[in-house]
Amino acid sequence: MLTNAPRGTKDILPDQVYKWQYVESIFKEICSEYGFDEIRTPTFEHTDLFKRGVGDTTDIVEKQMYSFDDYGGRNLTLKPEGTAPVVRAFIENKLYSDLLPVKYFYIIPCFRYEKPQAGRMREFHQFGIEIFGSDNMMADAEVIGLAMDFFEKLSIIELELHINSIGCPNCREGYRIILKEFLKDKYDNLCDTCKTRYERNPMRILDCKSEVCQTLVVGAPKMLDYICEDCEIAFVALKQDLDAMGIEYEVDPGIVRGLDYYTKTAFEIISKNIGAQGTVCGGGRYDNLIEQVGGPATPGVGFGMGIERLLLVMEKSNIVIPRDDEIDVFLAVMGAKAQNFGINLTRQLRKNGFKAQMDLKARAIKHQFKYADRLKARHTIVIGDNELESQMVSIKNMTTSEQTMVAVSDIIKTLTQLR
RNA sequence: GUGGAUAUAGUCAAGUGGUUAAGACACAGGGUUGUGGCUCCUGCAUGCGUGGGUUCAAAUCCCAUUAUCCACCCCA
Numbered sequence: 146m147l148t149n150a151p152r153g154t155k156d157i158l159p160d161q162v163y164k165w166q167y168v169e170s171i172f173k174e175i176c177s178e179y180g181f182d183e184i185r186t187p188t189f190e191h192t193d194l195f196k197r198g199v200g201d202t203t204d205i206v207e208k209q210m211y212s213f214d215d216y217g218g219r220n221l222t223l224k225p226e227g228t229a230p231v232v233r234a235f236i237e238n239k240l241y242s243d244l245l246p247v248k249y250f251y252i253i254p255c256f257r258y259e260k261p262q263a264g265r266m267r268e269f270h271q272f273g274i275e276i277f278g279s280d281n282m283m284a285d286a287e288v289i290g291l292a293m294d295f296f297e298k299l300s301i302i303e304l305e306l307h308i309n310s311i312g313c314p315n316c317r318e319g320y321r322i323i324l325k326e327f328l329k330d331k332y333d334n335l336c337d338t339c340k341t342r343y344e345r346n347p348m349r350i351l352d353c354k355s356e357v358c359q360t361l362v363v364g365a366p367k368m369l370d371y372i373c374e375d376c377e378i379a380f381v382a383l384k385q386d387l388d389a390m391g392i393e394y395e396v397d398p399g400i401v402r403g404l405d406y407y408t409k410t411a412f413e414i415i416s417k418n419i420g421a422q423g424t425v426c427g428g429g430r431y432d433n434l435i436e437q438v439g440g441p442a443t444p445g446v447g448f449g450m451g452i453e454r455l456l457l458v459m460e461k462s463n464i465v466i467p468r469d470d471e472i473d474v475f476l477a478v479m480g481a482k483a484q485n486f487g488i489n490l491t492r493q494l495r496k497n498g499f500k501a502q503m504d505l506k507a508r509a510i511k512h513q514f515k516y517a518d519r520l521k522a523r524h525t526i527v528i529g530d531n532e533l534e535s536q537m538v539s540i541k542n543m544t545t546s547e548q549t550m551v552a553v554s555d556i557i558k559t560l561t562q563l564r
Numbered sequence: 565g566u567g568g569a570u571a572u573a574g575u576c577a578a579g580u581g582g583u584u585a586a587g588a589c590a591c592a593g594g595g596u597u598g599u600g601g602c603u604c605c606u607g608c609a610u611g612c613g614u615g616g617g618u619u620c621a622a623a624u625c626c627c628a629u630u631a632u633c634c635a636c637c638c639c640a
Contacts, residue, residue, distance in 0.1 A: 149630090149631070152630090152631075152632095204565095204638065204639085205639090208565085226640085255640075257639085257640090259565095259638080259639080260565075260566095261632085261633095262633080262634075262635090263633075263634075264639095264640085265638090265639075265640085266640095269640060270640085271640060272640095273640095359636095359637070402639090403638065403639055404639095413639090413640095420634080420635085421634085421635065421636075421637085421638095422638090422639070422640080424638095424639060424640060425640075426640075427639070427640060448640095449640055450640065451639090451640030452640085453640080454640060455640090477598085477599075479597085479598065509594095509596095509597075509598090510597090510598050510599060511596075511598085511599070511600080512593090512600090513599085513600090514599050514600035514601090515599095515600050515601085516600085517599095517600065518600040518601060519600085522600095525599080525600080527598070527599065529598060530598095531598085539599095541599075541600090543600070543601090546599090546600090546601095548599090
């Protein structure tokens with residue numbers, strides 16, 4: 146128990162970290178090209194932020210949050226998603242007085258108590274972006290465009306973009322009535338949770354996990370068929386913008402985001418190759434969230450992208466991630482004097498920008514070479530009593546096995562030429 | 565939340581009630597007190613996820629538990 150990471154969590158070991166660093170660097174690169182600035186928010190927030198923001202009838206808030214009381218009696222929650230905290234920071238720091246729209250990106254861990262599975266962790270990581278302050282569909286198109294261009298940069302080609310409109314409070318009111326009408330004679334068979342949802346938030350019944358509710362909901366009216374004129378105009382505009390950008394999509398009326406704050410645009414980017422948890426990126430518009438959390442009425446749109454799933458997709462697609470794990474030079478030293486000389490030379494080499502290593506276990510020369518080989522050293526320099534006396538060392542090219550004699554004073558110069 | 569499968573060393577594994585738990589790779593040391601990738605030798609599970617039970621005897625059978633994987637659902 147003590148030596149097991151908690152269920153649903155995973156160590157990211159040194160031989161995997163380069164993959165994370167690679168996708169992170171590409172993500173930052175594309176965010177910079179698109180004009181998004183990084184924002185960092187705390188790992189935990191007041192629980193009420195998520196209740197208010199995400200919605201207290203959602204699965205996330207009802208049964209997936211890691212919530213706890215701190216010693217000061219505050220009820221806090223490890224963030225289950227990235228948007229609400231950014232919204233909170235936006236309001237608290239009065240960033241709404243900045244030039245709008247503002248565009249942020251973030252790289253965060255998220256926490257949800259779920260049953261772990263391939264591509265579904267209790268602690269997982271997300272790339273996210275948000276645009277606050279534009280109600281124009283060009284913003285939605287830019288958010289989707291960034292995601293698609295990011296995948297392209299990573300050479301991922303097998304993804305599908307699904308879009309939908311889930312309406313606004315205006316049309317949703319009418320849809321609620323229609324939906325409740327549809328569910329009316331099924332009410333008695335609904336699960337207990339959904340019975341309470343029936344009045345409070347009937348749309349949530351559509352994504353209830355209970356098998357009974359799932360079958361009852363088959364054939365239910367789709368939001369997309371009941372959106373108001375305003376939302377319809379927006380949806381048409383979004384499609385036109387995507388067409389203009391040359392981005393292919395599929396209208397999928399089945400997308401119902403699991404968070405209450407979404408309005409109008411909802412989208413998912415899906416892989417068919419990584420098992421059941423195929424949604425790599427999900428997002429949409431949330432025009433009322435900022436006001437609902439206590440800020441000035443400001444529209445927003447953004448996405449969250451699962452990094453674990455992204456890496457799964459890349460693995461399935463056999464995309465090779467570049468790894469720079471070679472070192473420039475290894476110093477093999479023999480004897481106390483040479484060790485002394487070696488630790489100083491290694492330090493000097495490092496100060497000159499070389500990736501330089503030496504044996505830290507005072508092993509036999511044979512093993513030092515073996516070690517150098519393992520470390521993928523490009524060159525190895527042997528230093529023993531002879532070298533110290535003659536002030537000449539041989540630099541061995543580990544690929545060709547060629548050795549060149551150089552004066553100790555010329556080591557840095559020679560290595561620079563060889564590099 | 566529902567259903568299914570699995571669990572033996574760092575990794576992949578053999579073993580299906582009977583004395584000291586195969587083998588391979590990896591790792592460590594050595595053959596060679598100054599030269600790696602090849603080769604040869606040696607070492608490496610008082611232990612078979614954990615806890616109980618059955619039995620003269622359990623990695624092997626039974627129960628429970630935990631973890632992992634997969635599907636459904638949901639989602640990132």
